[in-house]
Amino acid sequence: MDDNPNILPNIVPVTNLLSLLPKIEVDRLLQFRAEDDMRRALIGRLMIHAFFVTHHGSDWEKLEFSRSEANKPILSILVLIFQKLKPEHLKDVSFNISHHGDWVILAGDTSLESPIRLGVDVMDFQEQVPGESFESFSSCFHEQFTTTELDYMKAAPHDPDAPNSTNNQLKRFYRMWCLKESVVKALGVGIDFNLQSFEFIAQEEETAKPITSTKMRVYEPSDNFKEEGWVFEEALLDDNHCYAIAAHLGTEEEVENGESIMNGSEIQRLGWQELLQDAKPYPHQH
Structure with a gap:
């Protein structure tokens, strides 16, 4: 996704976008000191959620992610245990995210x-x-x-x-x-x-x-x-x-x-409409 520095504030308030993520991810994002870094990381988190919804039938507002020992985002074990989303299927989903300059990119196994x-x-x-x-x-x-x-x-x-x-x-x-x-x-x-x-x-x-x-x-x-x-x-x-x-x-x-x-052949360049088309706010954020 092309992260034009002027897009995010003009399209939708950042606080509205943060409501689309669980509190643990919001807290991590708010630790960024540089606004540009926070924006790229925020887009990355939204892309991960969109990937699981689009390609693996997950419910946006039920997804939560933790970190591996190497600080790599992984699907939370609590999601695998308590969601009826075929845990044996989700645990094998490989995905990775990167952001630098004007771009945020995700690679995922579909x-x-x-x-x-x-x-x-x-x-x-x-x-x-x-x-x-x-x-x-x-x-x-x-x-x-x-x-x-x-x-x-x-x-x-x-x-x-x-x-x-x-x-x-x-x-x-x-x-x-x-x-x-x-x-x-x-x-x-x-x-x-x-x-x-x-x-x-x-x-x-x-x-x-x-x-x-x-x-x-x-x-x-x-x-x-x-x-x-x-x-x-x-x-x-x-x-x-x-x-x-x-x-x-x-x-x-x-x-x-x-x-x-x-x-x-499977590369998709997402705009904001495509990225957020299935997004839902997380309940009980406070």
Whole structure:
């Protein structure tokens, strides 16, 4: 969803939107100091609710979410126990949310034909300090990328229309960062995870059309993190934002099916009307 900074206050009061979430989520949102951060997080929470209503037949006003040990939103166990919504079905729903810059994006499992792990990340390219060289900027992240990945960034072709020669290098940096973050989020691990234990090999440049050709090498495989079974989808949302979705599907057959599904054909860009069409206020908020 495109989070234009001027949309939220003009369409509906924030207090009205907060009434569409349970108190535990409202309290968490009100802890944000920056209004923009709170707005993005609020949109993300509304998107999660809309996803479960639209794709899994849940009642909006009965959904509640908690956090995993890695601070990943998960469906509350109380919902699974007390709601008559096929708990054995809901407990396997994989979903993930990310927000940065002007965008909030959600990736969710709608088929549930087999267990899947999902992670998604979106990045705004405009984060480099003006006038700072790419070498200076990227030197702060050498411990997060492999030599192969850093070489890929540095080898980006010069863009004659860019204000400086680092434009495409920076885009490649954020592309790699998106991919790293999507895997970390799919695994559900913490920020201390070794990001150099795996690397990405890009087969083609990112465009507005989603691609699934990127491959990953895993140098420290484990039962929780194997090289086999991963599919990645990437694309540009606009001139300044990219996203990456990581999906661990399991078998090679499932990977082949996943590559045909993760091709951007199911991406939906929501406006406020679509997002809130099934929304209902939560009772007993105070």
